[in-house]
Amino acid sequence: MTALDTLIQYLSRLPGIGKKTAVRLAYHLLKTDEAFVQGLSRAMAEMREKIRPCSVCGSYTEQTVCKICSDTRRDHRVICVVEQPQDVEVMESSHEYQGVYHVLNGVLAPLDGVGPEDLNLSSLVKRVGDSEVQELILATNPTLEGDTTALYIKQLMGDRDVTVSRLALGLPVGGDLEYADRLTLARSLRGRTRI
């Protein structure tokens, strides 16, 4: 195997990178300037060295407590529960949410051997117990696993004095009825709002 094949094999193991893209990337990396390739390698190493989970919410940060958790202007009485650290960025991009987050680092998936003890759940229970949390917005994905996990968390809260909610399901803004799938359409009908 040539050095080029080795690199192509590495690249095609990345998510969403097929064989053709890997080949194109490898040729690009061969022709581009040395500084870029060294910079990329250094950036990968540094990122892995510096980034750790926030001790409060479990999201990624370079500090002990992440920027959102340490921001006193945010509403710490509302916690949005997400599956992955990158979901925090996605929620933030809506510029709609002022509360804080909690990252589960996964979803319940019994078939893949992921149980409640594998998720960042005990710290969530502790957070709700310790502070004046009023609402838990369960923003796990609208999938079988995400729904199951949301239900599990709802039950975990028992009769604590906390509102548990779930993100609304429906048509995407700017979407087209014609392209909506049957299930989404059914949910958007069931969740219709008065105007």
Added chain:
Amino acid sequence: MTALDTLIQYLSRLPGIGKKTAVRLAYHLLKTDEAFVQGLSRAMAEMREKIRPCSVCGSYTEQTVCKICSDTRRDHRVICVVEQPQDVEVMESSHEYQGVYHVLNGVLAPLDGVGPEDLNLSSLVKRVGDSEVQELILATNPTLEGDTTALYIKQLMGDRDVTVSRLALGLPVGGDLEYADRLTLARSLRGRTRI
């Protein structure tokens, strides 16, 4: 800027990698095992160290002369002229061609300041003059620049005793008339063959 942002910026400078893909890749590189990340860095460095242009055709190789140029079973009387080293792989994947290659490392693009002296052309003229080359298949892309470059090479050959040909244009195999663009359709009509 955090270490994660730095990496995302590097990744999104790769061809075909947009912001969203860069973010997904960065998060993957954060979670994946250390051996993979180190292996990827090493593979990039090794590839750049080992791979050089073939002294005959200009394609990429780890030797002085590439595998195809040093293969005596191939027909060295036919040279297929391509734009980029990766085009050699593409042509080879058709399993149709038995001749050898010549890599131009670009195309004539006066607007981008790429002239004949920037391409691997003098060595092509020398190859044709030195050996018993009978045919030159110009496999530059069917674009304005590719066509111009092909025409330039045709003129460069002057009255040498060498056949100069160009890849056929037409409908893709398995394609659909409905999805063919106007120009391709016109070319496939003009180049129609008797059956």
